[in-house]
Amino acid sequence: MKNKIDQRQLVQLLSTLLDADSILYKTEDTRPYECDGLSAYRQLPLLVLLPKTIDEIQAVVKVCAEHAIPVIARGAGTGLSGGALPRADAVLLSLARLDQILKIDIELCTATVQPGVRNLAISEAAAPYGLYYAPDPSSQIACSIGGNVAENSGGVHCLKYGLTVHNIAQLKIITIDGELLTIGSQALDAPGYDLLAVLTGSEGMLGIIVEITVKLLSIPERAQVLLAAFDDVELAGHAVGQIIAEGIIPAGLEMMDNPAIRAAEDFVHAGYPVDAAAILLCELDGTNEEVSEQLMYVSSLMKKCGATLVKTARDESERQQFWKGRKAAFPAVGRIAPDYYCMDGTIPRRQLPWVLKRIAEMSAEYQLPVANVFHAGDGNLHPLILYDANKPGELKKTEAFGGEILRLCIEAGGTITGEHGVGMEKIDQMCIQFSDDELQQFHRLKRAFDPAELLNPGKAVPTLHRCAEFGAMHVHQGKLAHPELERF
Amino acid sequence: MPDISLELQQKVQQACSQKQAVAIHGNHTKAFLGNACQAEPLDVSGHQGILHYEPTELVITARAGTLLSDIVKTLADNGQMLAFEPPSYAANATLGGTLACNLSGPRRPYCGAARDYMLGCRIINGQGQILSFGGEVMKNVAGYDVSRLMTGAFGTLGILLEVSLKVLPKPAAEWTFKQDINLQQAMQNLTLWRRQPLPITATCHDTEYLYYRLSGTEGSITQAHHKMGGEQIKEGDHFWERIKEHRHAFFDTQSPLWRLSVPATANLADLKGKTLLEWGGAQRWLVSQMTPEKLRQTVSAAGGHATLYRGMPEYQQRLHPLDAALQALHKRIKQAFDPDCLLNPGRMFPLH
Numbered sequence: 001m002k003n004k005i006d007q008r009q010l011v012q013l014l015s016t017l018l019d020a021d022s023i024l025y026k027t028e029d030t031r032p033y034e035c036d037g038l039s040a041y042r043q044l045p046l047l048v049l050l051p052k053t054i055d056e057i058q059a060v061v062k063v064c065a066e067h068a069i070p071v072i073a074r075g076a077g078t079g080l081s082g083g084a085l086p087r088a089d090a091v092l093l094s095l096a097r098l099d100q101i102l103k104i105d106i107e108l109c110t111a112t113v114q115p116g117v118r119n120l121a122i123s124e125a126a127a128p129y130g131l132y133y134a135p136d137p138s139s140q141i142a143c144s145i146g147g148n149v150a151e152n153s154g155g156v157h158c159l160k161y162g163l164t165v166h167n168i169a170q171l172k173i174i175t176i177d178g179e180l181l182t183i184g185s186q187a188l189d190a191p192g193y194d195l196l197a198v199l200t201g202s203e204g205m206l207g208i209i210v211e212i213t214v215k216l217l218s219i220p221e222r223a224q225v226l227l228a229a230f231d232d233v234e235l236a237g238h239a240v241g242q243i244i245a246e247g248i249i250p251a252g253l254e255m256m257d258n259p260a261i262r263a264a265e266d267f268v269h270a271g272y273p274v275d276a277a278a279i280l281l282c283e284l285d286g287t288n289e290e291v292s293e294q295l296m297y298v299s300s301l302m303k304k305c306g307a308t309l310v311k312t313a314r315d316e317s318e319r320q321q322f323w324k325g326r327k328a329a330f331p332a333v334g335r336i337a338p339d340y341y342c343m344d345g346t347i348p349r350r351q352l353p354w355v356l357k358r359i360a361e362m363s364a365e366y367q368l369p370v371a372n373v374f375h376a377g378d379g380n381l382h383p384l385i386l387y388d389a390n391k392p393g394e395l396k397k398t399e400a401f402g403g404e405i406l407r408l409c410i411e412a413g414g415t416i417t418g419e420h421g422v423g424m425e426k427i428d429q430m431c432i433q434f435s436d437d438e439l440q441q442f443h444r445l446k447r448a449f450d451p452a453e454l455l456n457p458g459k460a461v462p463t464l465h466r467c468a469e470f471g472a473m474h475v476h477q478g479k480l481a482h483p484e485l486e487r488f
Numbered sequence: 489m490p491d492i493s494l495e496l497q498q499k500v501q502q503a504c505s506q507k508q509a510v511a512i513h514g515n516h517t518k519a520f521l522g523n524a525c526q527a528e529p530l531d532v533s534g535h536q537g538i539l540h541y542e543p544t545e546l547v548i549t550a551r552a553g554t555l556l557s558d559i560v561k562t563l564a565d566n567g568q569m570l571a572f573e574p575p576s577y578a579a580n581a582t583l584g585g586t587l588a589c590n591l592s593g594p595r596r597p598y599c600g601a602a603r604d605y606m607l608g609c610r611i612i613n614g615q616g617q618i619l620s621f622g623g624e625v626m627k628n629v630a631g632y633d634v635s636r637l638m639t640g641a642f643g644t645l646g647i648l649l650e651v652s653l654k655v656l657p658k659p660a661a662e663w664t665f666k667q668d669i670n671l672q673q674a675m676q677n678l679t680l681w682r683r684q685p686l687p688i689t690a691t692c693h694d695t696e697y698l699y700y701r702l703s704g705t706e707g708s709i710t711q712a713h714h715k716m717g718g719e720q721i722k723e724g725d726h727f728w729e730r731i732k733e734h735r736h737a738f739f740d741t742q743s744p745l746w747r748l749s750v751p752a753t754a755n756l757a758d759l760k761g762k763t764l765l766e767w768g769g770a771q772r773w774l775v776s777q778m779t780p781e782k783l784r785q786t787v788s789a790a791g792g793h794a795t796l797y798r799g800m801p802e803y804q805q806r807l808h809p810l811d812a813a814l815q816a817l818h819k820r821i822k823q824a825f826d827p828d829c830l831l832n833p834g835r836m837f838p839l840h
Contacts, residue, residue, distance in 0.1 A: 107679050107753045130683055152629045163627065165636070166604050181813055186751040188596065188770045191793045191808035192818055192836070193645070194603055197636030201629045218685040241544040247567055247657035287687065289707030346625040348545055378626035379545075418627035426630075433630055437617045441825070442631050448820035461631065 003089050005067050007046055010091075013067075014049065017059045022097075024048040033092050036077045036084040037139075040341070040395060041424055045072070045086030052097045054172075054180065054210050061208065062178035064091055070454045071176075073204040075115060075147030078139045080342055081423030083151065083203045083459060090457075095146050098210065101125050108186060109216045110169055115146025115209050119153075122214060131216035134161035137419070138327045146209050152201030154419035156252040156326065157283075159377035163419070165200040167215050173199060173207035176450045186213065198445070203421050204456040206449040220285035223251060224295055225319045228302040229276035229309040233257060236278035237352040239305035240376045243282065246301065248294055252283040253377030254326050257356070260333065260371040260384070267332035270325025271318070273309055280307075280376065281326055329373045330384065337369070337386035341398045344426075345409030346418035349379045355412050359383055359405060366401040368394075380418035381409070407432055422460045430460075431467035439464060489537030489551070493610070493618060493649045499530060500647065500830070501616035509830045512643040514553055514582035518589050520797065522642050523804045525835045532647060533582060539650065540624065543568060546655050547607060547624050552584025552648040559583055563655055571599040571656040575732045584648040590640030593732040594690035594701070597752075597767040603639040605654045611638060611646030614826025624652045637821075643832045645825040659703035662689070664724025665713060666697040671765065674698040677716075678768045679753055686712045692731055693765040694738055699727060731766065738764045741775050744799030746783065748772040750792030758786050773797075784808060804838055 005013075011025050024030050025047045034042045046069070051057045064071050070090035077084055086092045098114035101122065105111070106129045111122050119140040123132040136155035137143055143153070149171065154163045161167070170184040184196040199206055230236040236255055243250065256264065257278050265272045272279055280302070284294045295312060302310045313319035325332075333340050347355050356372065363370045369386045383405055387398040406416040406429040416422070416429040430439065442461040446453065462470070503510050509527035513519070535553040543566040550559060556576050563569050573593030574586045592601040608622025611634075622628055622635035638646060669677070674693040681688060687708055690701035700716070701724060702709040713720075721727065730736045739745065743761075750756065752769035761776025776783060780796065780803065787794045793808035810818060818837070822829065833839055 106683060108751055109682050130685075152633070154627055158627065162600065162604065165633065166600060175817075179813055181817070185749075185791060185793070187749045187792045188767060189590070189601065189640075189749050191795075192810050192814060193821060194590070194636050194640055195814075195817075197603060197633045201633055206632075218683050221685045244546060244657075245544045247660070249656065286704065287685065287708035287711055289711055290687075290705045293705050293707060346627045348542075348547075348624060350542065350545060375627070380625075380627045413623070414625050415623050415628040415630045417630050418625070419629060421629050422631070430630060435619070438619045438621065438631070441613065441617075441619055441634070444824035445632055445634070445821065448817065448824040 003067065003069055010047065010067070010069065013063050014060060017063065018049065018051060018056055022050045022052065022056070024050070033074070033077070033086060033094070036074070036079045036082060038080055038082040038085070038423070038425055040389065041082045041085050043086045043088060045092035046088060046090055048092045048094060050094045050097050054174070057093070057174055057208060057210060058178045058180065060093065061174055061176060065176050065178065065452070065454060068452060068454065070457050071208070072456050073150070073208050075144035075150065076118070076142050078143040079147060079151060079421065079423065080344070081417065081421040081425040083421050083423035083456070085424050087458070093208065095144070095210070102211070104129065106131070109218070110186065110213050111216055112211065112213045113145055114211060115144060117145050119143050119145055119148055126216050127219070130219050132219050133167065133214050134217050135164050135167050138330065145212050145214065149200055149209050149212055150202065150204050151421040152419070154375070154380065156254055156323070156375065159253055159375070160249050160251045161217065165197055168196065168200065168212060169215055170213035171196060171199055171209055172211035173209050175207050176452070176454055180210070181207070201421070203423060203460040205446055205460055206455065222288045222291045223283060223285035223319070224291050224312060225281055225283045225322050226295060226298055226302070226310065226312050227272070227322055228280045228282065228307040229273045230278045230280070230306060231276065231308050232306070233278045233356055234353040235306045236280055237349070237376070239280060239302055239307065241349060242301055242305055243298060244377070246297070248298065250282045250377060251285040252281065254281040255279070255374040255376035256326065256329060257372040259369065260329050260373045263332040263336050263371060264325040264329050267335055268324050268328050270321050272325055276308065281322055326373070333371050333384045333386065338388040338390065341385040341387060341402055342420070343381070343383045343385070343402050343405050344417045344420040345406055345414055346378070346380045347409050347412040347414035349376070351412040351414070355381065355408060358408055362401060362404055366397055368398060368401055375418070379414065403429060424459055427459065427462045427466070428470040430462050431470050436464050436467070439467065491551070492535045496530070496532060496535065496647065496649070497612050497616055497618055500612050503528070503830050504614070504616050504828065507828055507830070509833045512647055512832055514585045515578070515580040517576065517578035517581040518585045521589050521806070522835045523806050523838060525832050527833060530647070532584060535649060538562060545624070546626070547652055548655050549624060549650060549652040550583055551650050552582060554583045556581045556583055556586055564658070567658050568655045569658045570605065570653065572596060572602045572605055573732065574602060575734070577733060583651060587639050587651055588641065588643050588648060594692070594728050594766065597770055598689045599656070603636045606635045606639050606651065607654055608652040609635045609638055609648055610650040611648055613646045614828060614831050618649070619646070622652065626654060642835045644822060644836055645831070647831065659689070661706050661709055662701055662703045662724065663709050663713070664699060664701045664721050664727060665716070665718035666699045666721050667718040669698050671763070674765065675753070675769055681716065682752070682768060686716065690728055691766065691768050694731070694736060695762060695764060701728060736764070738762070738773065738775070742799070743775045743777060745797045746774040746776060747795045747797050748774055748787050748792055750787060750790050754790040754792060756786065756790060759783065780805065807836055809837070
């Protein structure tokens with residue numbers, strides 16, 4: 001798309017609104033922003049803006065809207081689906097400098113924060129009051145709360161405590177008209193439509209999130225983790241269902257397969273049994289009494305389900321160590337292959353054995369190894385495809401394999417993304433999951449917020465044109481009719 | 489049970505071609521909520537049946553006309569529950585009506601609202617298209633969260649055909665206690681308890697006593713009760729049922745009944761009338777003769793909103809009005825789903 005004004009003219013306009021250090025336009029300055037956590041996709045933005053206040057953002061958005069310049073919001077850039085991937089014709093609006101915790105209300109148990117505040121920083125600030133923010137994506141040291149809202153991030157504790165959408169009370173957003181709106185409230189509900197839900201996970205397509213009030217929970221009296229090892233993945237999958245059938249909702253229930261166990265153990269020495277086919281990590285929290293009772297119960301249940309080893313963390317440091325292995329699974333896998341590609345499908349849990357078997361078969365077909373980590377409690381699967389981007393054609397092959405895994409998740413009755421978002425990465429698979437009418441409905445909803453489609457255009461929801469092209473590609477089994485044409 | 493979704497779709501398509509608005513209803517048990525809607529009645533109560541329920545997946549999918557009582561019973565037979573504990577206000581309440589009104593009961597502040605358990609839905613939009621959003625899995629961020637948008641939309645964005653809900657196991661034990669303290673003391677206790685890891689799942693000050701329910705293992709309940717004090721009451725389930733269904737003596741009145749949703753610590757001493765407090769302070773029921781304008785002004789100033797539940801049948805601004813910017817956005821969202829304004833026109837906000 002060709003803009004009505006060029007980069008130089010835009011910089012000139014914006015320089016009356018922002019300090020010079022808030023506008024980056026030289027290639028060497030904008031280069032660090034060319035990708036988010038999905039580094040396989042890269043694009044230099046038109047400009048990068050680093051505003052410091054809500055007023056500045058309102059002013060900038062108004063200028064962009066007036067000149068029909070697209071705006072892409074970016075938090076910490078840790079997203080895994082290319083949601084913050086720049087465009088050559090768009091301004092990249094970094095919210096990193098809005099990084100203040102505005103208020104911790106210990107009576108209402110909420111925290112009001114700016115979007116650039118890191119996820120973990122909220123829990124750290126709340127800890128002196130015995131409170132914490134429950135959603136804990138594995139990237140919580142680095143990821144920002146604004147990005148968490150944009151993606152509706154989950155984490156290892158969302159089986160019991162929910163996703164971002166369940167843990168926020170109020171948002172302030174700036175619309176494409178530059179208007180500041182308050183969505184939700186400090187009460188438990190607000191009049192009108194549930195716009196809080198629509199904005200959460202909307203991937204920067206509906207508004208710019210500039211302030212968030214999150215709910216804080218009291219830190220449980222006790223949390224304890226139990227590790228169970230199995231010599232068969234299917235047995236481990238069955239054991240997960242058994243825990244839930246017994247009426248226990250663990251705070252976290254995670255599964256790793258053998259390649260993931262080995263990689264994590266080599267990396268952080270978490271104390272995992274490296275010969276197991278799968279391990280389960282089951283965290284129980286609550287009152288002291290409750291945790292003791294449930295630990296004994298789950299422990300004997302795991303043995304009944306065929307666990308070859310069941311151990312409970314001896315102390316808090318061993319508990320942290322068990323979790324460290326899981327949370328470090330991605331970087332750990334990163335050490336055993338030059339590159340990895342992380343998938344994010346969700347399936348009904350009962351389909352796990354079949355889905356894992358099919359992934360193993362595809363892995364052999366594509367000759368690309370896979371390590372699986374799995375939020376087993378809520379059916380969210382993260383197969384990590386190992387590849388080498390420097391080998392010609394291997395990224396393409398990996399993407400094709402990933403696409404097939406997503407198709408498999410839909411066939412199993414699940415979804416293409418549980419918590420990482422669609423972004424650029426899974427946009428074609430949206431054409432499989434949704435009908436044309438459904439996609440059109442999404443587009444109409446977007447236009448209710450953003451009539452000119454200037455906020456993060458081209459992401460999250462594909463055009464029907466794009467789906468037709470994607471469908472045609474599949475008809476020809478990957479053999480494109482005109483491979484010389486630029487498609488994406 | 490027959491699937492009548494195509495029949496309903498045809499009716500909506502016909503309504504589209506004739507530009508004839510429809511007033512969606514199940515068994516009329518929520519007719520008192522929101523504004524009256526002058527349009528051709530469209531009965532969806534025949535669209536019944538539980539479609540999938542696998543207890544270990546913690547998900548149930550049912551047609552919207554299914555009786556809420558059937559869902560509750562099916563879950564209870566498997567030791568599970570709708571954790572948002574919805575009120576029914578009548579024996580023949582449907583699942584669809586409950587979700588369209590986003591109704592939640594005593595457990596709401598501790599376990600979440602109806603919208604929090606919504607995983608997916610099939611709808612007919614205002615153009616007569618059948619569309620599916622979300623699904624039967626716990627985590628799903630593909631596309632905008634239209635399923636949650638449907639909860640509390642009073643059918644104005646689409647007719648619910650099927651919904652998938654997350655369900656939870658029932659706690660091993662639930663005991664209810666009461667303390668003989670006034671409203672102010674009760675609010676102090678509730679604020680103190682909020683930041684402690686206590687297994688509270690319901691709270692209410694009924695103008696006389698503070699009641700609270702603890703759930704979990706017997707050990708953890710005993711331990712928590714030790715810290716909190718209070719005297720155990722028999723028939724705790726019966727007490728919460730009466731609060732939830734508005735059968736407690738407090739609700740026995742001819743005067744207007746308002747639901748106030750406010751920050752839990754809000755001081756509403758300026759309101760005239762009698763108050764029953766729930767949800768740790770975040771939901772207050774007010775029986776009052778105050779004018780809606782004055783009442784809403786006070787509640788808004790405290791950061792909340794007020795819904796007229798019963799009384800003043802002629803008053804047609806029963807849901808709390810929105811400010812101009814949000815109202816304009818709501819109008820555009822309505823148009824995105826229902827361009828000719830055929831579904832429940834005026835039910836949420838008066839037509840201008």
